[in-house]
Each structure stands twice: as C-alpha cells, then as structure tokens.
Amino acid sequence: MINQNVYRYGATRSRIRDLFEYGLRQAAIVGRENVFDFSLGNPSIPAPEKVKQTIRKLLEGDPLAIHGYTPAAGAMEARQAIARDLCRRTGKTIRPENIFFTCGAAPALTSCLLALAVEDSELLILAPYFPEYKAYAHNAHMKVVEVPADTEAFQIRIEEVEKRITPHTQAIIINSPNNPSGVIYSVETLTALAELLRRKSKEYGHPIYIIADEPYRELTYDGAKTPYIPGIYDDTLVCYSWSKSLSMPGERIGYVLVPDSCADSEILFAAIAGAARTLGHVCAPSLLQRVVAECVELRPDLRAYDENRMTLYNALTEMGYSCVKPTGAFYMLVRSPSGDAEEFCARAMEKNVLIVPTDSFGCPGFCRVSTCVSPDMIRRSLPKFREVAQSYGLCE
Amino acid sequence: MINQNVYRYGATRSRIRDLFEYGLRQAAIVGRENVFDFSLGNPSIPAPEKVKQTIRKLLEGDPLAIHGYTPAAGAMEARQAIARDLCRRTGKTIRPENIFFTCGAAPALTSCLLALAVEDSELLILAPYFPEYKAYAHNAHMKVVEVPADTEAFQIRIEEVEKRITPHTQAIIINSPNNPSGVIYSVETLTALAELLRRKSKEYGHPIYIIADEPYRELTYDGAKTPYIPGIYDDTLVCYSWSKSLSMPGERIGYVLVPDSCADSEILFAAIAGAARTLGHVCAPSLLQRVVAECVELRPDLRAYDENRMTLYNALTEMGYSCVKPTGAFYMLVRSPSGDAEEFCARAMEKNVLIVPTDSFGCPGFCRVSTCVSPDMIRRSLPKFREVAQSYGLCE
Numbered sequence: 001m002i003n004q005n006v007y008r009y010g011a012t013r014s015r016i017r018d019l020f021e022y023g024l025r026q027a028a029i030v031g032r033e034n035v036f037d038f039s040l041g042n043p044s045i046p047a048p049e050k051v052k053q054t055i056r057k058l059l060e061g062d063p064l065a066i067h068g069y070t071p072a073a074g075a076m077e078a079r080q081a082i083a084r085d086l087c088r089r090t091g092k093t094i095r096p097e098n099i100f101f102t103c104g105a106a107p108a109l110t111s112c113l114l115a116l117a118v119e120d121s122e123l124l125i126l127a128p129y130f131p132e133y134k135a136y137a138h139n140a141h142m143k144v145v146e147v148p149a150d151t152e153a154f155q156i157r158i159e160e161v162e163k164r165i166t167p168h169t170q171a172i173i174i175n176s177p178n179n180p181s182g183v184i185y186s187v188e189t190l191t192a193l194a195e196l197l198r199r200k201s202k203e204y205g206h207p208i209y210i211i212a213d214e215p216y217r218e219l220t221y222d223g224a225k226t227p228y229i230p231g232i233y234d235d236t237l238v239c240y241s242w243s244k245s246l247s248m249p250g251e252r253i254g255y256v257l258v259p260d261s262c263a264d265s266e267i268l269f270a271a272i273a274g275a276a277r278t279l280g281h282v283c284a285p286s287l288l289q290r291v292v293a294e295c296v297e298l299r300p301d302l303r304a305y306d307e308n309r310m311t312l313y314n315a316l317t318e319m320g321y322s323c324v325k326p327t328g329a330f331y332m333l334v335r336s337p338s339g340d341a342e343e344f345c346a347r348a349m350e351k352n353v354l355i356v357p358t359d360s361f362g363c364p365g366f367c368r369v370s371t372c373v374s375p376d377m378i379r380r381s382l383p384k385f386r387e388v389a390q391s392y393g394l395c396e
Numbered sequence: 397m398i399n400q401n402v403y404r405y406g407a408t409r410s411r412i413r414d415l416f417e418y419g420l421r422q423a424a425i426v427g428r429e430n431v432f433d434f435s436l437g438n439p440s441i442p443a444p445e446k447v448k449q450t451i452r453k454l455l456e457g458d459p460l461a462i463h464g465y466t467p468a469a470g471a472m473e474a475r476q477a478i479a480r481d482l483c484r485r486t487g488k489t490i491r492p493e494n495i496f497f498t499c500g501a502a503p504a505l506t507s508c509l510l511a512l513a514v515e516d517s518e519l520l521i522l523a524p525y526f527p528e529y530k531a532y533a534h535n536a537h538m539k540v541v542e543v544p545a546d547t548e549a550f551q552i553r554i555e556e557v558e559k560r561i562t563p564h565t566q567a568i569i570i571n572s573p574n575n576p577s578g579v580i581y582s583v584e585t586l587t588a589l590a591e592l593l594r595r596k597s598k599e600y601g602h603p604i605y606i607i608a609d610e611p612y613r614e615l616t617y618d619g620a621k622t623p624y625i626p627g628i629y630d631d632t633l634v635c636y637s638w639s640k641s642l643s644m645p646g647e648r649i650g651y652v653l654v655p656d657s658c659a660d661s662e663i664l665f666a667a668i669a670g671a672a673r674t675l676g677h678v679c680a681p682s683l684l685q686r687v688v689a690e691c692v693e694l695r696p697d698l699r700a701y702d703e704n705r706m707t708l709y710n711a712l713t714e715m716g717y718s719c720v721k722p723t724g725a726f727y728m729l730v731r732s733p734s735g736d737a738e739e740f741c742a743r744a745m746e747k748n749v750l751i752v753p754t755d756s757f758g759c760p761g762f763c764r765v766s767t768c769v770s771p772d773m774i775r776r777s778l779p780k781f782r783e784v785a786q787s788y789g790l791c792e
C-alpha cells in the first residue's frame with residue numbers, strides 16, 4: 001500500500017517545472033532563440049570566481065577531513081565563520097551554537113516546522129507565498145492558514161493576520177525579499193506585525209514564532225536593505241540558503257539561525273536538530289560548509305539582475321502593463337490585463353513567452369516574471385510582450 | 397510550544413557521538429596518541445584521487461550548470477550513468493527513470509518509509525540494526541517491530557520474522573553488509589526471507605516491501621559479494637550512498653532505486669518523490685551528482701580495511717575474545733566477556749579504548765569495534781585490549 005498523500009505531492013507536478021519543460025519541448029520545435037522562458041528562479045549570474053578558487057584550495061587538503069562527516073549542526077569552524085559574519089552584519093551577538101547547517105533552506109524550513117508542530121497547530125502564510133510551504137507543512141501535520149495579499153503595496157495586511165490568529169497558531173512564515181513579488185517588508189510593517197504577535201503570544205500564553213525564509217536576503221536594489229527580523233521580534237527563526245547569494249542552488253547548503261532571544265532557545269535548537277534527524281539529516285554537504293565559511297563575506301554582483309529588473313519594469317510599464325516594482329529578489333509581478341492570470345499566461349505562451357500565474361502563490365490575477373535571465377533574451381522578448389499587450393488593447 | 401517528540405531526538409544524544417567526544421576530551425588530557433577510538437564509522441581510506449580530479453575538471457565547466465538546480469530526481473545524465481553501471485553489475489534492466497538521487501542514504505530511507513506509511517503501518521527491523529531507523533520511522537509514524545538477532549551466524553531468523561508479520565506490515569529493512577555485525581546476508585537467507593514475504597504478501601493482499609539499506613555494498617572481503625536483492629525479491633527498494641564506497645560521508649549523495657519489478661513501481665516512485673518533497677528535498681548536491689556519475693566504476697581499495705579487520709580479528713580472538721568474523725562493512729562485533737556490553741565498554745574506556753555497546757542496535761551483550769581506523773592505532777591499542785582481556789581472566 002502506498003501513501004496517497006505524498007503520492008499526490010509527487011504526481012501533481014509543479015506549474016513552474018511544467019512551463020520550463022514545455023519551453024524545452026518548444027525550443028526543439030521553434031528553436032531555442034524563439035522561446036522566452038521567464039518561469040524559473042535559477043540564478044543567471046555565475047557563482048563568484050572565489051567559490052571555484054576555494055574549492056580548488058580545499059581539495060588540496062586532507063580528503064578525510066574535507067569529505068568526512070561533520071557534527072549534525074555543522075563543522076565548528078564553519079559555524080564560527082557564519083556567526084562572526086552575522087554579528088558584523090547585524091550588530092547583535094550571534095554565537096556558533098545558534099547556527100544549524102542544513103542542506104539548503106527547504107530542509108531548514110521543514111525542520112523548523114516539525115520542531116514547532118504540536119497537536120492541532122496552525123501555520124500562517126502570507127500571500128503571495130512560495131507554494132512549497134504547503135508541502136512542508138504537510139509533513140509536520142500543521143494546518144496552513146493563508147493571509148490574503150495586499151495587492152497594492154505587497155506589504156502585510158496586519159488586520160487580516162490578526163483575524164486568523166488562534167490559540168493554535170504556532171508560527172508565521174515571512175519571506176522577504178519576497179518570491180514572487182520582489183518586495184521587501186518594511187521595518188514599519190514588521191514592527192506592526194511584531195506588536196501584534198507579542199500581544200497575541202501574551203494572550204495565548206505561548207510564543208508565536210516568526211520563521212524568516214531569507215534566501216534572497218542579499219538580493220536588494222536601490223540601496224534597500226533586508227531588515228534583520230530577530231532585531232524586531234525576539235521569537236524569530238531565520239532560514240537561510242546560499243542558493244541565490246552565491247548562485248549555487250543545486251549545492252544545497254543553508255542554515256537555521258536560532259537566536260538567543262528566542263524563548264527556550266536551547267530547547268528549540270535541540271528540537272530543530274531532532275526534527276532534522278528524523279527527516280534524514282546527517283550533516284550539510286561537508287565541502288560546501290567550508291566553502292561558504294570562506295566565502296561568507298562575498299556579496300553577489302547584482303548589476304545584471306538590477307539591469308534586467310529595470311529593463312523589464314520600464315518596458316512593460318511603458319507598454320501599458322501594471323507591474324509591481326521589485327526592490328529585491330529576482331522576480332516581478334505583472335497584473336493580468338484581463339484579471340485572469342491563467343488566460344494571460346496562455347496568451348503569452350502563444351508567443352512562446354513563459355510566465356507563471358501566481359494563483360498557486362495565493363495571489364490570483366498576476367503572473368510572475370523572473371528577472372534572472374539573460375539580458376539578450378529580455379531584449380528579444382520585448383516585441384512579444386508588446387504583441388500580447390496589443391492583443392489586450394493596452395498599446396498600439 | 398515545542399514538539400517534545402522531536403526534542404527528545406535532538407536532546408538524547410547518540411551513544412557513538414558521546415564516545416567520540418569523550419575521546420576528544422581525553423585526548424586533550426592524556427595525549428591523542430593514548431586514546432584508541434574505535435567508535436565511529438568514518439572511512440579511514442581517503443576518497444580516490446579520481447574524485448579530486450573530477451571535481452577539478454567539472455569546476456572548469458559552466459558554473460551555472462554545475463551548481464544549478466537539477467530536477468528533483470537528479471540530472472538525467474547522472475541518472476543514466478548510474479543506471480548503466482547498475483545494469484552492468486546486476487545483469488538486470490535498470491533505467492535512469494528508476495533512480496531518484498538523494499542527499500545520502502538517510503533521506504533515501506526517510507523518503508521510502510514515508511512513501512509506504514499508511515494508517516497503522518508497521519516496519520520490521522532486524523537486530524542488529526542501525527539505531528537511526530527508529531528516528532526515521534518516527535517521522536513516518538510507522539510502528540517499529542524488532543526481530544531479535546541471530547547471535548551465532550548473524551543471519552536472519554526467518555521464523556522470528558514470520559511471527560511478527562501482521563496485516564499492517566508494510567516493509568522490512570535489510571542492511572547488508574550489516575552495521576554493526578559486518579555480516580553479509582547470504583543468498584540462502586534472502587531466498588528464504590523472500591519466500592516468506594511472498595507468502596505473507598499474498599495472504600494479506602498487499603506487497604510487503606524490502607528496503608535494502610546498502611551503503612556498504614562494495615565493502616566486502618574474502619571474495620564475498622553482496623547479493624542484489626531485487627533479483628531475489630521483486631518488491632525491493634534499494635537505498636544507496638557513496639559515503640563509504642567513495643569515502644565521502646559528509647558530502648551527502650545517494651539514491652533510491654525503484655526497480656520495475658516493484659508492484660506499481662511508477663506510483664511508488666512518485667510517492668517517494670512526493671515524500672522527499674515534503675521532507676525538504678529539492679535535489680541532491682549538483683556538483684556531487686556529476687562526480688559520482690563520472691566515478692561510478694571506481695571500486696574502493698579495501699586493502700587497508702581488510703588488513704585492519706584481520707589484524708583485529710586474529711589478535712582479539714587470540715586474546716580469548718569471542719568475535720564475529722566480518723565479511724563486509726568496517727565493523728566487528730566482540731562479545732562482552734561478562735555478558736554485559738556496558739560493563740565491557742566501561743572497562744575498555746578505563747584504558748582509553750572506545751568501543752560501542754550494541755544494546756541500542758538491538759543486540760545486547762556485544763560491543764562494536766570499528767575497523768576503519770589507522771593500522772598504527774590498532775597496533776598500539778592491542779596491549780590495552782590485552783589488559784582488558786586479562787582483567788576478565790581470558791588470557792595471561
């Protein structure tokens with residue numbers, strides 16, 4: 001007998017993957033240069049040269065040490081390097097003992113959720129949200145409660161959060177800079193959320209945790225900065241990944257930060273470690289732990305993403321599309337001219353332009369356009385975007 | 397509120413880790429050369445030179461391709477390479493579509509268990525077993541049923557398995573070559589088990605799966621071979637890892653093989669993929685997928701393990717200890733002269749010899765001695781083993 005619940009997660013394919021694979025098939029028919037795939041969130045900037053140099057250097061060391069098991073939480077020197085860097089960035093005290101290395105942000109999230117999964121627990125997610133959160137909550141047997149999107153500023157509708165907090169609310173996931181909106185939640189927004197959560201935690205007699213999902217933390221533009229949420233709200237867990245900042249999403253290296261400010265932080269850390277263990281975590285890839293420790297001060301060269309962002313934003317706005325201006329990540333939301341995202345996606349697909357309806361992100365009526373693509377593809381795609389705009393009568 | 401069940405898995409530390417860390421502390425006091433740590437299963441043979449060369453070569457390729465996301469099941473070229481190699485080894489037809497890459501054997505196991513977790517399902521494990529199976533079953537909410545060890549030949553007590561099969565039995569984990577016994581289950585043993593499972597599957601109207609946990613597959617001695625279990629029993633899933641065969645346990649790279657012979661193999665494959673997704677699997681480390689694909693024909697040079705095995709077996713036997721002669725893996729079981737493994741462990745610890753009582757492996761009365769250590773440490777440890785033997789009156 002087979003577990004039908006997880007079978008569905010394996011059989012119902014992701015919309016994004018489907019679009020991507022459609023693009024590959026179309027490329028075989030009409031030529032690769034005539035398919036404009038804006039569906040994926042795969043970095044288009046290569047990993048910094050220093051990553052390669054660091055791997056080459058580490059390979060000259062003792063292979064038993066480089067490729068051997070590390071403690072479950074990670075090699076102490078690597079945890080020290082990450083903690084030191086976080087202290088510098090945030091001005092807060094962060095110890096190596098607060099860092100638990102994981103195989104990327106996804107298992108960081110599943111471990112945090114499982115650590116907070118008690119009977120009847122509820123998890124708040126804010127639209128637009130990363131659809132995989134639902135799969136992760138499934139394993140923890142948490143009930144997912146969606147908070148509708150603020151479709152103007154794409155901040156957080158605090159009053160809508162409040163309506164959905166119950167005595168069973170254990171955590172709320174905050175993804176900022178946001179996938180798919182590219183928006184960074186402001187300090188004002190987060191402060192208001194923190195006030196609400198403090199009040200509700202007190203009312204219900206247990207902490208409501210923020211789980212900050214921050215793979216895009218360093219991907220910000222126009223001088224914007226991603227606020228350090230544990231500095232605003234004590235009971236915050238931070239899930240991080242180097243997938244985007246070092247352009248190595250396939251390498252599966254990230255961490256959970258359990259700050260000392262969290263209630264019962266040591267017990268919580270142990271629960272996350274225990275959760276990870278039951279999920280099959282042994283350690284994060286050992287070579288990569290050393291690589292990120294040595295590359296922790298690198299900042300991505302975001303010029304290409306920034307140029308893509310502005311090229312697409314300006315061109316599409318000029319064509320008459322209504323776009324959400326991103327200040328982070330590498331996505332942009334475009335409102336469907338008909339109000340129907342699937343219809344917009346289908347019409348773009350006819351021109352071999354692949355964009356993702358964000359209905360499954362809890363945000364119907366919009367499509368996500370990835371800006372982590374080649375500038376040349378953007379340039380060549382613009383006449384197609386214009387044809388679609390014309391078909392809606394947005395421009396001549 | 398914190399999940400107390402997973403907290404316990406994080407807080408109750410592994411006996412092996414504890415011994416290892418005790419060893420580090422003792423080394424600081426009495427000197428590293430005076431501590432004889434036989435506790436860990438960390439390969440002592442370095443990764444083959446070709447692993448390093450392959451990584452160096454791959455680093456010269458396109459970083460976006462090397463470090464980018466692969467499909468969840470793995471890069472198709474890598475799956476093809478593994479499938480081709482498995483066809484050659486087994487003489488069976490194995491397609492790339494049968495291979496699902498994972499971050500090592502542990503998440504391969506958790507994904508298989510979750511895929512087979514239906515209401516009230518039961519999992520059989522055979523003593524001596526790897527204690528982490530219980531943690532993995534915990535996440536799948538499977539009831540673990542232990543089958544007592546055959547403490548003579550360390551094969552499988554088929555009649556004891558039969559007694560424990562119920563209509564709820566979904567799977568049985570087979571770990572061969574076995575950790576901690578070092579024994580390979582024979583074709584005769586596996587054939588008898590297969591006959592039993594076929595009969596019981598028919599009786600209860602659903603397949604009872606074998607989950608073959610095979611990280612030690614290639615670590616065999618005296619010309620022994622690890623039988624290919626799907627060739628003996630159709631409903632077998634194989635969980636593999638390169639941790640031991642390529643000496644890179646920290647790198648977290650392995651796979652699940654779902655052979656076509658399995659009932660509903662495509663649905664089962666999708667269920668494993670779905671289970672992995674809910675556990676936080678995105679893909680296996682991308683660089684390492686390519687490395688193992690290029691190194692798939694490498695076989696470990698086992699001479700060092702083999703020499704250690706024979707040195708320890710012969711010396712300890714000569715001292716009067718009763719040892720289980722291993723033909724695989726890199727462990728040996730030694731019977732406690734007093735019958736009490738904890739007492740034996742403690743007495744050895746007084747001499748700074750660290751060995752692991754296998755009570756937690758479901759096999760009381762024995763200690764596990766790792767043979768993946770330096771020959772020099774073995775040589776220097778023998779007088780200490782002798783002192784312990786003398787204290788029991790085993791020898792002069």
